[in-house]
Amino acid sequence: MAKCSICGGPAVAYIRYQKRYLCDQHLVEYVESKIRRAISRYKMIRPGYRVLVPVSGGKDSATVLTALSKLSRELGFEVVALHIDLGIEDYSVKSKEASMKAASKLGVPLIVVSVREITGYTIPELARKARRPVCSVCGLVKRYIINLVAVELEADAVALGHNADDLAVYSMKSFITQDLANISKLGPKTESIQGLAVGRIRPLYEVYEKESYLYALLTGTPFLHEECPNVDFNSMENRLKVHINSLEEEKPGVKITMLRNMAKRIRDYPKPKLPISRCRHCGLLSSGDECSFCRLTRRITGQPLGPRAREVVRSLVTSLQLAPRQDSAYKS
Amino acid sequence: MKVKVRIVPDGRHLEVEAGVKALDLLKLAGMNSESGVVLVNGRPVTEDYKIREDDEVTVVRVLSGG
Numbered sequence: 165m166a167k168c169s170i171c172g173g174p175a176v177a178y179i180r181y182q183k184r185y186l187c188d189q190h191l192v193e194y195v196e197s198k199i200r201r202a203i204s205r206y207k208m209i210r211p212g213y214r215v216l217v218p219v220s221g222g223k224d225s226a227t228v229l230t231a232l233s234k235l236s237r238e239l240g241f242e243v244v245a246l247h248i249d250l251g252i253e254d255y256s257v258k259s260k261e262a263s264m265k266a267a268s269k270l271g272v273p274l275i276v277v278s279v280r281e282i283t284g285y286t287i288p289e290l291a292r293k294a295r296r297p298v299c300s301v302c303g304l305v306k307r308y309i310i311n312l313v314a315v316e317l318e319a320d321a322v323a324l325g326h327n328a329d330d331l332a333v334y335s336m337k338s339f340i341t342q343d344l345a346n347i348s349k350l351g352p353k354t355e356s357i358q359g360l361a362v363g364r365i366r367p368l369y370e371v372y373e374k375e376s377y378l379y380a381l382l383t384g385t386p387f388l389h390e391e392c393p394n395v396d397f398n399s400m401e402n403r404l405k406v407h408i409n410s411l412e413e414e415k416p417g418v419k420i421t422m423l424r425n426m427a428k429r430i431r432d433y434p435k436p437k438l439p440i441s442r443c444r445h446c447g448l449l450s451s452g453d454e455c456s457f458c459r460l461t462r463r464i465t466g467q468p469l470g471p472r473a474r475e476v477v478r479s480l481v482t483s484l485q486l487a488p489r490q491d492s493a494y495k496s
Numbered sequence: 497m498k499v500k501v502r503i504v505p506d507g508r509h510l511e512v513e514a515g516v517k518a519l520d521l522l523k524l525a526g527m528n529s530e531s532g533v534v535l536v537n538g539r540p541v542t543e544d545y546k547i548r549e550d551d552e553v554t555v556v557r558v559l560s561g562g
């Protein structure tokens with residue numbers, strides 16, 4: 165059996181593009197060092213930051229939560245987790261359970277927001293009423309709630325779980341469809357817009373999907389293997405993931421090279437031309453005078469539900485009883 | 497001697513001969529060294545590991561859909 169290239173212990177993985185075998189402990193250290201390096205290389209987090217980590221119950225957000233909760237002590241920032249209960253049958257019940265177990269194991273405060281509590285409907289019900297694909301409604305609602313919670317928390321950054329494979333695939337898809345403005349949003353970090361939107365960071369920018377899985381597994385963080393029942397394995401993204409990984413097997417390191425170069429060139433891509441304004445109902449980021457969440461819920465229920473969502477989230481945030489933000493970078 | 501292999505998250509099963517390498521097992525399950533991991537008794541093994549008769553084997557597809 166193969167031995168760890170560092171300590172000679174039994175290896176659990178071979179890192180092809182580094183030609184190194186690693187044992188469980190060194191694999192965990194290796195992934196953490198990649199995350200630490202990405203945080204500093206791309207200036208994702210500064211001391212005193214409050215970072216919101218949305219957790220789905222899956223491996224990638226489990227990895228982000230575990231690594232950031234460890235690094236938060238070393239680098240001096242604060243971590244708060246968020247789980248959104250989508251109401252997708254059995255899957256949502258299990259994801260919520262996994263998220264709660266992970267947060268409590270790591271001692272990270274967790275906010276659970278239920279879509280049903282805010283809108284009166286689950287995600288599949290909202291999609292049916294809006295006559296739209298489940299995943300598009302799901303994406304819209306999740307983006308809205310994540311940003312809303314981040315704004316209410318006065319968070320400085322939202323840490324997303326996109327790994328290197330995800331980002332390589334999103335950018336390939338955007339290239340194929342020539343939606344070049346979308347590539348400009350796929351970098352390691354996006355900036356905040358005061359009071360309207362909190363910037364996103366991607367700590368797993370250089371972490372391969374397989375490494376993210378191994379990290380979550382070997383650190384013992386609870387996560388769900390099961391996937392959302394609405395995932396379409398024939399989607400362009402999922403087809404491209406298979407292709408880029410056969411290329412990676414033949415040419416180890418191709419994904420990381422692509423992403424590092426993409427980070428360097430990210431400013432060369434055109435920016436989306438959407439005007440930035442404030443939703444007249446809820447006051448959050450919008451491209452017109454009504455945000456897409458308020459529009460969706462107004463069409464379904466007759467009422468824009470952004471203001472109600474804000475109320476619910478505000479009381480959840482208050483009940484967490486976090487220390488007040490003083491030297492918030494968000495406020496300055 | 498045959499060894500039963502569970503595939504996650506699909507829930508499928510495979511049967512392979514003892515002695516097969518983890519990498520070949522990944523290929524049999526339609527994956528490669530980047531897209532899948534072989535667990536033996538719950539622990540990840542490297543691609544050159546040879547499956548033994550009494551191993552409890554799981555192949556995990558690590559690529560999630562999006």
Ligand SMILES: [Zn+2]
Pocket residue numbers: 168169170171172173186187188189190
């Ligand atoms: Zn080692």
Ligand SMILES: [Zn+2]
Pocket residue numbers: 298299302392394395
């Ligand atoms: Zn979904």
Ligand SMILES: [Zn+2]
Pocket residue numbers: 443444445446447448454455456457458459470
């Ligand atoms: Zn709104």
